[in-house]
Amino acid sequence: MTKLGTFYGIGVGPGDPDLLTVKAIRAIKEVDVIIAPKTEKKEGSVALEIARPYLKSDIEIIYQVFPMVKDFAESPEIFISNKEEILKLLRTGKNVAFLTLGDPMFYSTYIYIFKLLINEKINIDTIPGVPAFLAIASKIGRPLAFGNDILSIIPATADTNDIAAALESSNTSVLMKVYKNFDQMVSTLETHEMAHNAVLVSRCGLPDEKVIEDISQHKNDKINYLSTIITRRN
Numbered sequence: 654m655t656k657l658g659t660f661y662g663i664g665v666g667p668g669d670p671d672l673l674t675v676k677a678i679r680a681i682k683e684v685d686v687i688i689a690p691k692t693e694k695k696e697g698s699v700a701l702e703i704a705r706p707y708l709k710s711d712i713e714i715i716y717q718v719f720p721m722v723k724d725f726a727e728s729p730e731i732f733i734s735n736k737e738e739i740l741k742l743l744r745t746g747k748n749v750a751f752l753t754l755g756d757p758m759f760y761s762t763y764i765y766i767f768k769l770l771i772n773e774k775i776n777i778d779t780i781p782g783v784p785a786f787l788a789i790a791s792k793i794g795r796p797l798a799f800g801n802d803i804l805s806i807i808p809a810t811a812d813t814n815d816i817a818a819a820l821e822s823s824n825t826s827v828l829m830k831v832y833k834n835f836d837q838m839v840s841t842l843e844t845h846e847m848a849h850n851a852v853l854v855s856r857c858g859l860p861d862e863k864v865i866e867d868i869s870q871h872k873n874d875k876i877n878y879l880s881t882i883i884t885r886r887n
């Protein structure tokens with residue numbers, strides 16, 4: 654009987670290829686197949702481009718399309734069919750790596766695939782990556798938390814009352830997924846007197862990285878999907 658391959662979930666960090674861990678690079682160089690997640694709308698995979706300097710020349714790359722959904726329940730069939738494709742490869746004895754932007758266990762598509770695969774009695778090795786918000790804090794020179802500070806990570810897609818409660822109870826707030834309702838997020842931060850301390854970073858570590866400090870002046874801008882705001886209470 655063929656020995657099952659190992660499934661690796663690899664965090665490639667937010668953009669700069671120098672931010673991959675030694676463990677991630679080793680796994681990328683050793684696996685037989687790389688799964689590169691992408692959305693229906695975009696051509697390539699950002700995670701794959703970040704990992705590209707480390708790919709061996711004969712690596713098999715499989716692009717898997719994932720929907721941009723809030724919840725697995727919105728389209729389970731796509732996740733299940735991608736999981737089946739991975740399982741098939743593992744059953745032929747191939748080692749398979751699934752690349753993830755930032756860290757795999759932090760707001761990622763990998764989590765859905767991981768949850769489907771843990772029931773399948775296969776070896777899974779999840780390799781952490783630098784999450785975008787931590788790379789951003791270092792890039793812009795903003796310590797996120799010290800002493801007894803409370804730090805909140807807030808998806809801008811969350812319920813507005815929950816967002817307000819989190820902002821109120823935290824010293825520092827990190828706002829993720831701000832691209833859809835950016836104007837509304839800026840207004841919310843203005844209401845909580847946290848807009849003047851805010852910094853927005855788009856595509857951190859990628860060649861077209863952008864840093865915006867006066868977010869109130871950018872209310873009508875189209876914001877890139879890979880954008881995060883860090884702000885602090887006075």
Ligand SMILES: C[S@@+](CC[C@H](N)C(=O)[O-])C[C@H]1O[C@@H](n2cnc3c(N)ncnc32)[C@H](O)[C@@H]1O
Nearest residue numbers: 667755756759784785829830856857879880881
């Ligand atoms: C689905 S979550 C992925 C989070 C990722 N797993 C991580 O560890 O950072 C997507 C959100 O992460 C943030 N993000 C990811 N990469 C980023 C980057 N290079 N620059 C700025 N924000 C980024 C944005 O808030 C984006 O909307």
